[in-house]
Amino acid sequence: MWFAEAGTATSASVLAAVPACGVRVLRPRAMLRCGGFALGGAAGAGVCGAGAPGGMAVAQRRAELAAYLDNAATTPMLPEAASAMAQVLGVDPGTWSDGLFANPSAVHRWGLAAAECVSAARRALAERIGAGESEVVFTSGGTESNHLGVLGLCRAAVRRGRHVVTTAIEHRSLLCAWDALAADGWEVARLPVGGDGRLSPEDVAAAVRRDTVLVALTHVNNETGTVQPVRQIAAAVRAAAPGAALHVDAVQALCKVDTPYAAWGVDTAAFSAHKVGGPKGTGALFVRRGTRLVPPVPGGEQEAGLRPGTENVPGIAGFGAALRADAGGGRRLTDLKLRFIEGLRSTLPGILVNGPDPADAAVAAPHIVNLSFAEVASLPAEVLLHAFEAEGIACSAGSACHARRPEPSHVLSALGLRGARLRGSLRFSLGPATRAAEIEWAIARIPVAIARLPRVAMPR
Amino acid sequence: MSGEGCSETLLLGHWAEVALKGCNRPQFERALRRAALQRLPGRSGVELRDGRLVVHLAAGVPAEAGIAALQRCFGIVSVRRARRIARPADLAALAVVAVEEARRAQAAGAESFKIAARRADKRFALRSPDLAREIGGAVAAATGLRVDVHHPDVQIGCDVRADAFYVWGAVLPGPGGLPTGTAGRALCLLSGGIDSPVAAYLAAKRGLALSAAYFHTFPYTGDGTRQKVVDLCRALAAYTGEVRLWVGHFTDIQSAVQESVPEPLRTIVARRMMVRFAEALCRRERAGALVTGDSLGQVASQTLEALTAVGEVAALPLLRPLVTADKTEIVDLARRIGTYAISVRPFDDCCTLFAPRHPRTRPTRGEVRDAEGRLAVGALLEAAAARSERLRVTPDGAEPYPPPGAVKG
Numbered sequence: 008m009w010f011a012e013a014g015t016a017t018s019a020s021v022l023a024a025v026p027a028c029g030v031r032v033l034r035p036r037a038m039l040r041c042g043g044f045a046l047g048g049a050a051g052a053g054v055c056g057a058g059a060p061g062g063m064a065v066a067q068r069r070a071e072l073a074a075y076l077d078n079a080a081t082t083p084m085l086p087e088a089a090s091a092m093a094q095v096l097g098v099d100p101g102t103w104s105d106g107l108f109a110n111p112s113a114v115h116r117w118g119l120a121a122a123e124c125v126s127a128a129r130r131a132l133a134e135r136i137g138a139g140e141s142e143v144v145f146t147s148g149g150t151e152s153n154h155l156g157v158l159g160l161c162r163a164a165v166r167r168g169r170h171v172v173t174t175a176i177e178h179r180s181l182l183c184a185w186d187a188l189a190a191d192g193w194e195v196a197r198l199p200v201g202g203d204g205r206l207s208p209e210d211v212a213a214a215v216r217r218d219t220v221l222v223a224l225t226h227v228n229n230e231t232g233t234v235q236p237v238r239q240i241a242a243a244v245r246a247a248a249p250g251a252a253l254h255v256d257a258v259q260a261l262c263k264v265d266t267p268y269a270a271w272g273v274d275t276a277a278f279s280a281h282k283v284g285g286p287k288g289t290g291a292l293f294v295r296r297g298t299r300l301v302p303p304v305p306g307g308e309q310e311a312g313l314r315p316g317t318e319n320v321p322g323i324a325g326f327g328a329a330l331r332a333d334a335g336g337g338r339r340l341t342d343l344k345l346r347f348i349e350g351l352r353s354t355l356p357g358i359l360v361n362g363p364d365p366a367d368a369a370v371a372a373p374h375i376v377n378l379s380f381a382e383v384a385s386l387p388a389e390v391l392l393h394a395f396e397a398e399g400i401a402c403s404a405g406s407a408c409h410a411r412r413p414e415p416s417h418v419l420s421a422l423g424l425r426g427a428r429l430r431g432s433l434r435f436s437l438g439p440a441t442r443a444a445e446i447e448w449a450i451a452r453i454p455v456a457i458a459r460l461p462r463v464a465m466p467r
Numbered sequence: 468m469s470g471e472g473c474s475e476t477l478l479l480g481h482w483a484e485v486a487l488k489g490c491n492r493p494q495f496e497r498a499l500r501r502a503a504l505q506r507l508p509g510r511s512g513v514e515l516r517d518g519r520l521v522v523h524l525a526a527g528v529p530a531e532a533g534i535a536a537l538q539r540c541f542g543i544v545s546v547r548r549a550r551r552i553a554r555p556a557d558l559a560a561l562a563v564v565a566v567e568e569a570r571r572a573q574a575a576g577a578e579s580f581k582i583a584a585r586r587a588d589k590r591f592a593l594r595s596p597d598l599a600r601e602i603g604g605a606v607a608a609a610t611g612l613r614v615d616v617h618h619p620d621v622q623i624g625c626d627v628r629a630d631a632f633y634v635w636g637a638v639l640p641g642p643g644g645l646p647t648g649t650a651g652r653a654l655c656l657l658s659g660g661i662d663s664p665v666a667a668y669l670a671a672k673r674g675l676a677l678s679a680a681y682f683h684t685f686p687y688t689g690d691g692t693r694q695k696v697v698d699l700c701r702a703l704a705a706y707t708g709e710v711r712l713w714v715g716h717f718t719d720i721q722s723a724v725q726e727s728v729p730e731p732l733r734t735i736v737a738r739r740m741m742v743r744f745a746e747a748l749c750r751r752e753r754a755g756a757l758v759t760g761d762s763l764g765q766v767a768s769q770t771l772e773a774l775t776a777v778g779e780v781a782a783l784p785l786l787r788p789l790v791t792a793d794k795t796e797i798v799d800l801a802r803r804i805g806t807y808a809i810s811v812r813p814f815d816d817c818c819t820l821f822a823p824r825h826p827r828t829r830p831t832r833g834e835v836r837d838a839e840g841r842l843a844v845g846a847l848l849e850a851a852a853a854r855s856e857r858l859r860v861t862p863d864g865a866e867p868y869p870p871p872g873a874v875k876g
Contacts, residue, residue, distance in 0.1 A: 390820070393686030460686075461722040 073399030074445035074452075076347075078282070078438030079229050079259060079375050080403055084325070085284035085439060091328035092286060095124060095321040111318050112309060121320050128327025132278065135330055136257075137267040138293055144310045145323050148290035149258040150180035152277030155292050155313065156254045157184045159300030160221050160275060161193070167250060168218025169193045174206050174235075175421040176228055178256060203363040203370055204233030204422050208243040215248040222253050226260035226276075230418040230434055231362030232375030234264055241272045252298065258282055258290075262333045262439070263340070263372050274298045280322065284439045285329035289322030333439045340373035340437045341366075343446050347435065348376060350450035355457070357382030361419060361432055374437040377419070381431035384457045388433050394460055395433075398452040403434045474564050476530065479547040479633065480520035480537045480641065491649075498646035499542045505708050506536040517587065517628055521551075534639060539706050541672050542649075543641035547624065552632040558593075561632045562605035565623055568636035569606045572621035579615035580606060584625040591627045598625060642672065647707045650674030653786065654749045655758035656741060657681045657699060657712075659692045659814075662760030662789055664699045664806040665797050668706065669788035670758040677703060677710045678752040680745045682717035687821070691814035698809045700860035705805070709861050711868060713748050716854035717741070720847050721821060727841040731827040734768045736839055738777045744848055746781055748855075754783075761787045762797065767826040776835045 075083065097106025109117035111125050129143045146152045161171065171188060173181065175197045185195045196214050200206050211222060222244050226237050237255055244253055252274040260266050262283045268276045275298065280289040292313075294300060300313055307315035348365055352358050361377040363370040380391055388404035395402060415429045424432065435449075482499060496515050503513045509525030511533065520543070524533045530548050537546045550564045569580055584599035593601065602625055603614055612621075626633040653675040655667040671677050681696040693714060700710040720740050728736045745757055761769050768777070778785045789797055801807035827834075859868035 387820070389689065390687050393689045396689075397686055461725050 071399050072401060074449040075401050075441070076435040076437065076445070076449060077401045077403045078441065079434060079436035081281045081287065082284045082438040083440050084286060085329050085332045087332035088285050088325040088329040092321045092325040095324045107320060107324075111320060112307075124320060125318050125323050128323045128330070131327040131330040132291055132293075135261065135266065136269065136276065136293055138269040139296060141311070142269065142293055142296055144292045144294055144313045145318055145326075146290045146292055146310075146314055147288055147319070149178075149256070149277050149279035149282070150290075152279070152290045152292040153178075153180045153254075153256055154184055155300065155302060156275035156277055156294075157181065157221065157223055158187070158303050159313070160252045160254060160298070161188060162301035162303075163299040164220040164250075164252065168216075168220050170196070170216055170219045172196045172198065172211065172214045172219055172222045172251075174198050174200055174224050176200055176204060176230075176233075176418040177223075177225055178229055178258070181223060181225070181256060200233075200421055202423050204228055204231045204418070205363070205370060206235055206240065208236060208239040211240050212243040212247040215244060215251055217248065217250075219248050219251045222251055223256070224254075225256040225258075226266070227257075227264060227372040227375070228362075228418060229259050229375070230416055231377045231422065232259075232365075232372035232436075233363050234260075234370055234372050237268075237273065238271045245272055257293075259372065259375065262330070263337060263374050268293055269295060275300070280326035280329060282438075283326075283329050283333055285326040286322045289319055289326045291326070336439060337368070337373040340441070341368060343437055343441060343443060344373060344376055344435075346443075347446045347450060348378070350446070351378070351453060354450075354454045355380075355383045359428070361424060361428075362422060375434065376436075377432055377434050379424070379428045379432045380457070381427040384431070384460060385427060386460060387430050390460070391431070391433060391457070394456040395449075395453060398456045400449050400452060400456075403436070404432070474550040474552045474560075474634075475523070477549055477551055478520075478522035478524065478530065478533050478537060479549050479635070480522065480540065480543040481545045481547070482519070482542050483544045483643075495542070495646055495649055498649050499540065502540045502542070502647055502708065503537060506539050506705075508532050508536060538639070538641055540646070541642055541644035541674065541706065542646035544643050545641050546639045547635040548637065548639075549624075549626075549633045549635040552634070554629070554631050556632060558601060561625060561634065562602050564632075564634045565602045565625060566606050566609040568623050568634055569610050569612055569621070572623075572636050573610055573612060577612065577620035579613040579619050580621045580623055581614065581616050581619035582606065582625060583622050584627075586627045588627050588629045590629075598627065642706070644672035645674030647671060647674065648676040651756075652676040652678060652752060652754040653756040653758050654678040654680055654713075654745055654752055654754040656745055656760070657696050658760070659695045659699070659810065660760070661801050661807060661810040662762060662765075662797055664703060664760075664810065665801050665804070666758050666760040666786075666788045667703055667710075668800070668804050668806070670756075670786055671703065671707050675756070675758075677707050678713070678748070678754050679703075679710050680713040680715055680741075680748050682715045682741055682744065684718050684721050684821075687718070687721070689814065695809060695812055695814060697858065697860060697865050699806055700858075701862055701864070702804070702806045702809060704860050705862045709859055711752060712858045712860050712865070713752075714856050714858065715741075715744055715748070716851045717744070720744070720851055723842060723847055725821060728838050730823045731825055732830060732835060732838040733821060733823050734826050735773055735776050735830050735835055736842070737821065738768055739780045739835070739839070740842075740844070740847070742777055742781050742785070743844065744851060746783055747848060747852055749783055751857075756784045756786050757781055758786045758788065760789055762789045762792055762794070765794065767828045770828045772829040772831075773827075776830050776832065779832070 095107045097104040107121045107124050109121045111118060111122035126140065129140050132143050133140045146155060169192060171193055173185065173195060189195055198206055198210050198214055206224060215222060224235055227234055241253055244251055255268060255273050255276040257266055257276040258279045259282060261278050274295045276293040278291045281287040302313045304315055309315055309318060344365060348360065359379040359382065361379055365371045365376050384391060392402060392404050419429050419432055480503065499520065500513050500515055503520055503522065507522065509528045511525045511528060512523040514521045522533060524530065534546050534548060537543055552560050552564060582599040582603040584595045584602065586595045586598060606612060607614055621636060624635045650673055653670050655663065655670060655677060657663045657679045667677055667679065679700055683693055700712045704710045721737060724733055724737050749757065761774060763769060798807060801810060857868050858865045
């Protein structure tokens with residue numbers, strides 16, 4: 008019966024029923040289905056099994072999105088970001104203009120206006136990370152930024168050595184960069200992490216060699232929320248191997264934890280707009296002044312020659328607006344996250360936290376928590392995910408970037424998780440748009456969803 | 468007289484078995500013409516003339532697109548890209564066009580040729596062999612191609628009809644089979660795997676209109692698999708025009724099986740429930756047969772005993788086009804018809820959760836019936852049918868069927 012129940016009430020009435028303080032009616036964000044048809048919310052509620060007695064039989068109503076807890080995969084656009092993009096595109100509601108369509112490289116005043124729009128966004132990011140405006144290069148997103156940073160640094164330093172130090176829990180985009188380097192004869196050292204996912208600065212110092220060209224790591228792990236001690240690692244690298252560059256994947260760190268990369272001595276850091284309420288297809292790379300990169304794509308003069316091609320002005324404008332609109336809110340997200348864990352565990356005490364202690368802000372990012380349901384439902388994470396989906400709750404099994412692959416997460420494996428605990432783990436992630444009502448909804452409905460699942464033993 | 472000036476490029480679609488169907492022949496021909504009209508891009512004209520389809524392509528439609536469309540019309544055994552010269556015209560006009568076709572083949576690497584002439588209009592002065600000799604001489608003289616009547620690189624067809632000459636340079640294979648719908652309607656069980664869409668294709672090839680049923684076990688299977696089945700139906704609809712797809716709500720049935728059936732027999736019983744469910748849907752669809760992708764011995768539920776145990780619950784004929792096919796043969800065909808890439812798309816499918824550790828491979832009739840004893844078969848099916856949905860899938864997409872808001876008659 009769960010399909011029917013989840014969809015019968017509108018999101019507004021459902022949320023009103025949740026005993027939560029300050030309930031705000033969510034915009035009915037209907038889950039769009041890919042493909043030729045969309046069944047979302049009310050539109051899909053009437054699909055009928057023809058010929059049933061009594062007229063239309065309601066079938067498989069689609070649950071509306073009542074609690075979006077997959078912000079580490081992507082965030083909904085902040086209204087400020089959407090509005091900034093609309094202005095650039097010239098589709099601001101009520102008006103129809105050309106927007107800021109001119110090429111920012113053009114020397115006429117319309118081009119200059121577009122260039123000013125790009126540099127306003129550049130300033131917004133530079134301020135966030137304590138860098139200079141000239142140290143920010145816009146790209147197409149986190150993956151490109153990672154590749155530009157890592158491959159660019161390695162190509163620039165290839166005469167000094169072919170040794171790279173990284174961790175065992177990197178994001179797929181970096182794993183692919185390592186494969187590319189390894190195929191070119193590079194040596195890639197992957198350092199193990201502790202049970203909380205942390206890398207020790209001493210291990211990094213011990214692993215770097217005279218010919219180490221690059222140390223690369225993720226500031227906030229996308230699956231467990233583990234925060235690496237980047238400042239200490241940067242210092243350790245400087246002391247042990249002054250010639251080695253340091254690249255940081257800061258995609259999940261931006262707007263969530265402190266990111267003064269210039270001050271810490273980080274050489275390059277990768278960012279993505281759509282993880283902070285901005286649009287997809289836009290990202291940035293911090294490149295510390297004086298750092299030499301050899302860009303993989305040669306070409307134009309844009310972005311200091313590091314990233315040829317006409318700038319994605321609307322995307323960059325949206326990125327800048329999202330950065331200005333997001334007040335950080337780390338404390339708020341931490342509180343919501345702790346409430347979520349505490350609320351869930353009050354009904355399902357068998358739920359375990361994977362990775363760092365969520366209350367320790369130095370080690371755990373405010374917005375990501377990874378939970379193991381192995382003790383409360385012996386089922387693979389995907390089944391739980393879909394059962395929660397039926398309740399209007401979106402979360403993720405591992406990282407969405409490879410969620411469609413059946414292999415268990417390499418990150419959780421590296422943390423020492425095995426067997427049922429590994430395969431029964433889900434990631435819940437919060438973002439700037441997350442409301443308390445969503446957390447309360449998830450706390451109330453997850454136990455219900457689990458109780459409805461028939462007892463099926465997890466295959467060994 | 469210039470050949471180009473008075474000739475029209477068109478497509479010819481020939482059939483074989485259709486012509487055998489005695490009194491039903493007009494019906495088959497109409498079905499074929501309808502299928503061709505539906506598949507052809509743009510507003511192309513299709514006429515039945517001289518016992519074949521003559522296709523006048525809409526302006527701007529490349530011949531290749533038209534050929535590909537005819538190659539998806541069941542019933543057509545061969546497709547020709549032909550030139551038509553309206554009569555009265557003299558033999559020289561025919562020769563000019565034949566030379567052009569030969570030059571085209573020569574550019575593609577042909578070194579030898581043969582003229583296959585046919586004088587269908589017996590009033591024409593030259594008999595077929597003489598016509599072949601005349602045209603062949605002209606082609607050889609103009610192109611330098613060698614005549615080889617046994618193994619020619621290219622065979623140029625010349626056809627003399629009462630109203631026109633036809634010339635073509637290549638005969639391409641069609642899909643064969645019978646026009647869609649002329650054999651009735653069948654409902655195929657689609658799982659999202661490789662085999663079932665191939666079985667559906669083969670059934671459709673013999674003239675069956677397609678309905679399909681997919682049994683969804685959300686949340687054990689995500690909506691990604693459901694979308695995959697919709698996309699498989701889109702690929703099949705490229706051959707049949709449309710597929711009516713039932714998304715059956717199977718979760719509650721699967722749960723009931725899990726709770727009340729002894730583990731080794733769960734797969735068999737679940738499959739019996741699927742066949743019963745599908746047969747109930749057949750009544751709604753006015754379908755006269757069920758189609759499954761079973762291949763003998765491929766998995767535990769496909770032994771002869773298991774197939775018997777599953778099949779015995781069906782009153783309608785249960786067609787298994789792949790029963791003797793090897794996996795490699797199935798994969799080859801799946802690639803050819805364009806369903807393979809969709810079937811192997813990775814999506815979490817947790818149905819393996821329900822698979823018994825040690826399934827019974829040779830169940831007896833008695834033990835299967837005993838195992839079902841505690842299952843409220845009728846009530847489960849009725850409840851599940853009420854929560855199922857029906858879609859109309861065409862190559863362009865899927866929509867609820869009948870459309871929401873449609874008034875029932």
